[in-house]
Amino acid sequence: MLIEPFPEIEFIHPIVIELPGFGDLRTSNVYALGNGPITLIDTAPKFPGSFDLVEKQLHEAGFALADIDRIIITHGHIDHFGLAQRIRDAAGHPVECYLHPEDTWRASREYISEGMWSQEALDFIAMVDMPGAGVERMRRRSAFFKHFCDPLDDVSEMVEGDTFSGEGYHLQVIHTPGHTTGSCCLYEARNRVLFSGDHIIRHITPNPFTEIYRSRLRDPGYQSLKAYEDSLKKVEQLDIRYVYSGHGGPIDNLSAIIAGYRQHHAKRKDLIWRLLRDNPRPLYHLIDDIFPGIPESETFLAVSEIFVHLEILVNEGRAELADPGPPALYRTI
Numbered sequence: 507m508l509i510e511p512f513p514e515i516e517f518i519h520p521i522v523i524e525l526p527g528f529g530d531l532r533t534s535n536v537y538a539l540g541n542g543p544i545t546l547i548d549t550a551p552k553f554p555g556s557f558d559l560v561e562k563q564l565h566e567a568g569f570a571l572a573d574i575d576r577i578i579i580t581h582g583h584i585d586h587f588g589l590a591q592r593i594r595d596a597a598g599h600p601v602e603c604y605l606h607p608e609d610t611w612r613a614s615r616e617y618i619s620e621g622m623w624s625q626e627a628l629d630f631i632a633m634v635d636m637p638g639a640g641v642e643r644m645r646r647r648s649a650f651f652k653h654f655c656d657p658l659d660d661v662s663e664m665v666e667g668d669t670f671s672g673e674g675y676h677l678q679v680i681h682t683p684g685h686t687t688g689s690c691c692l693y694e695a696r697n698r699v700l701f702s703g704d705h706i707i708r709h710i711t712p713n714p715f716t717e718i719y720r721s722r723l724r725d726p727g728y729q730s731l732k733a734y735e736d737s738l739k740k741v742e743q744l745d746i747r748y749v750y751s752g753h754g755g756p757i758d759n760l761s762a763i764i765a766g767y768r769q770h771h772a773k774r775k776d777l778i779w780r781l782l783r784d785n786p787r788p789l790y791h792l793i794d795d796i797f798p799g800i801p802e803s804e805t806f807l808a809v810s811e812i813f814v815h816l817e818i819l820v821n822e823g824r825a826e827l828a829d830p831g832p833p834a835l836y837r838t839i
């Protein structure tokens with residue numbers, strides 16, 4: 507089986523789309539809530555056949571695309587909003603689409619068609635000392651990714667505390683920045699279900715990406731991993747029986763999963779500290795020691811992860827910027 511089965515909960519219909527070629531994500535999960543007027547949480551990315559798969563599974567749950575009256579996007583990544591516009595067009599009536607204001611730019615036409623590559627990305631690459639071949643690969647990858655979505659032009663904003671209701675569900679928006687600045691979870695208190703987007707995933711530790719497009723952020727001092735850790739504490743305050751994620755199977759042991767994430771972060775942070783202490787070098791050159799055998803296509807994610815951990819080491823007074831470069835050089839304290 508691709509992922510663990512979902513428990514039966516009335517008015518919550520998981521739609522599971524297999525995701526070949528998106529790293530280790532396994533599936534993209536869409537959730538249809540309600541009965542009759544349907545709310546969708548997230549959509550799959552746009553790839554050949556994905557729209558038909560969503561329609562088919564919606565049909566199996568007893569609904570048609572025309573029943574959808576609202577789409578909530580947990581965050582502005584293409585594997586979550588990619589099909590949203592196509593689904594709206596197919597519904598045959600206006601469908602409101604909600605996204606946190608910190609993430610609307612990620613789904614905008616301007617960003618998708620032009621801005622996925624910027625001077626800020628180049629600055630980051632120079633800072634970590636990524637070699638030319640890696641940069642070229644990244645540029646091609648970012649150009650390729652825009653094929654997996656249609657931009658979202660007409661988006662309604664949702665913020666912390668907003669609620670969405672329908673037959674059998676009442677959702678509360680919990681802003682959980684970290685994976686992206688505008689990431690949100692949706693909490694359904696009656697069934698004690700948290701729809702977590704990519705904030706919590708069962709089979710992998712979610713990646714709080716470093717925000718290289720800093721000029722688009724409202725808080726210039728934003729640090730992805732710190733925000734992520736704060737957002738973990740936020741969901742720990744909720745009474746949760748099941749977590750339904752954007753990828754992979756459902757979770758019924760959230761505290762153990764969170765404990766695992768914390769252990770993983772602490773171990774990685776300590777490893778980065780030791781490597782920098784023993785042999786200070788630009789961040790890109792730590793990859794082989796931290797992620798041995800990593801495919802070339804994943805090196806940007808790897809260096810991003812190193813950087814967000816280093817920010818925490820600096821916060822903790824265990825490392826400091828010795829030379830801004832580029833490339834930047836950090837030393838341990």
Ligand SMILES: [Zn+2]
Nearest residue numbers: 583585704752
């Ligand atoms: Zn995702």
